[in-house]
Amino acid sequence: MKTIYTDTHRLQHGNVELMDGQLLPCFEKPERADLIITQIRASRLGPVLEPDDFGIMPLARVHTSAYLAFLQSAWDAWVEEHGSTHHALPLNWPIRGMRSDIEPEAIDGKLSYFSFDAGTPITPGTWQAVTGSAYVALTAQQCIAAGERAAFALCRPPGHHAAADYYGGYCFLNNAAIAAQAFIDQGAPRVAVLDVDYHHANGTQTIFYARDEVLVLSLHGDPRQEFPYFLGYADETGVGQGEGFNTNYPLPWGTDAATWFAALESACQRIMAYAPDALVISLGVDTYKGDPISQFLLDSADYPRLGQRLARLGLPTLFVMEGGYAVEAIGVNTLSVLSGFVQA
Numbered sequence: 001m002k003t004i005y006t007d008t009h010r011l012q013h014g015n016v017e018l019m020d021g022q023l024l025p026c027f028e029k030p031e032r033a034d035l036i037i038t039q040i041r042a043s044r045l046g047p048v049l050e051p052d053d054f055g056i057m058p059l060a061r062v063h064t065s066a067y068l069a070f071l072q073s074a075w076d077a078w079v080e081e082h083g084s085t086h087h088a089l090p091l092n093w094p095i096r097g098m099r100s101d102i103e104p105e106a107i108d109g110k111l112s113y114f115s116f117d118a119g120t121p122i123t124p125g126t127w128q129a130v131t132g133s134a135y136v137a138l139t140a141q142q143c144i145a146a147g148e149r150a151a152f153a154l155c156r157p158p159g160h161h162a163a164a165d166y167y168g169g170y171c172f173l174n175n176a177a178i179a180a181q182a183f184i185d186q187g188a189p190r191v192a193v194l195d196v197d198y199h200h201a202n203g204t205q206t207i208f209y210a211r212d213e214v215l216v217l218s219l220h221g222d223p224r225q226e227f228p229y230f231l232g233y234a235d236e237t238g239v240g241q242g243e244g245f246n247t248n249y250p251l252p253w254g255t256d257a258a259t260w261f262a263a264l265e266s267a268c269q270r271i272m273a274y275a276p277d278a279l280v281i282s283l284g285v286d287t288y289k290g291d292p293i294s295q296f297l298l299d300s301a302d303y304p305r306l307g308q309r310l311a312r313l314g315l316p317t318l319f320v321m322e323g324g325y326a327v328e329a330i331g332v333n334t335l336s337v338l339s340g341f342v343q344a
């Protein structure tokens with residue numbers, strides 16, 4: 001299996017995020033991808049390739065032009081308005097009854113308009129890092145389109161919390177959605193996106209919510225307890241043409257491997273019934289029991305088993321990296337999923 005990777009991810013290196021009432025060092029940091037690529041290079045998984053440049057078009061198939069224009073210019077606007085080199089974080093959001101349909105002029109207003117949390121800093125290199133991450137996903141998608149059974153997009157920053165016109169949860173461009181849309185645009189009638197990251201795939205769900213040609217399934221911490229809190233409930237099943245083509249599996253804090261794999265089995269049955277032409281796996285390993293921001297209990301031995309189960313679906317499979325923050329284990333656990341897949 002080929003891995004697509006670029007060092008450009010290092011350009012996204014936020015100083016702090018607001019968490020538990022403190023400014024803490026960002027959990028989503030360059031070391032994450034460095035540990036994963038180190039494991040891949042030391043293994044026999046396969047070659048590591050650089051991404052191609054795809055321009056703005058495939059990004060604009062998923063994201064709005066206003067949002068892309070904002071992301072591209074946000075850092076410069078921030079520096080111009082504040083004369084500051086501190087990283088840009090939003091501070092307030094429109095709630096019930098306030099106007100959420102007007103893009104403000106001031107950069108602080110724009111940051112709020114296009115975001116949903118204060119954990120996702122915009123830095124001098126954010127645009128370059130996030131476009132690089134999307135191109136990693138698109139290059140891996142191209143491998144599958146060219147006939148390969150599987151490919152690994154080592155994306156960083158992650159993408160699954162980003163919707164058509166907002167960022168948050170460490171995500172700016174929805175790499176998995178951009179790749180899924182590329183399959184559709186190349187003529188695939190049906191694509192399934194299965195998100196096994198600990199957090200709900202709110203961005204991916206929202207992007208495809210009204211459509212039946214992309215089935216979206218997400219296993220995640222119950223939003224009653226867990227970020228992103230305001231999406232990811234079991235009764236969100238799609239709308240219009242998309243009704244029945246979104247499935248959430250919210251699971252409580254403390255979920256163990258037995259319960260988690262039972263939910264995975266349900267998701268696999270749904271995927272088999274759908275019979276997609278390609279499968280995109282949003283791969284987070286923050287389900288690990290040692291993850292510093294998550295509350296599931298999967299152990300390292302569970303990750304090869306995940307890869308094996310996905311391989312048994314028998315589909316062209318694109319793995320897109322999402323979360324995972326126990327940095328000492330993230331490389332091993334990620335490689336275990338991929339090795340489990342190729343050895344199945």
Ligand code: OKP
Pocket residue numbers: 019020119158161169170197198199200227284286293322323324
């Ligand atoms: C991104 B990905 C927990 C705060 C959570 C945001 C988490 C984003 C996770 N107290 N902050 O899905 O791994």
Ligand code: ZN
Pocket residue numbers: 197198199284286322323324
């Ligand atoms: Zn996550």
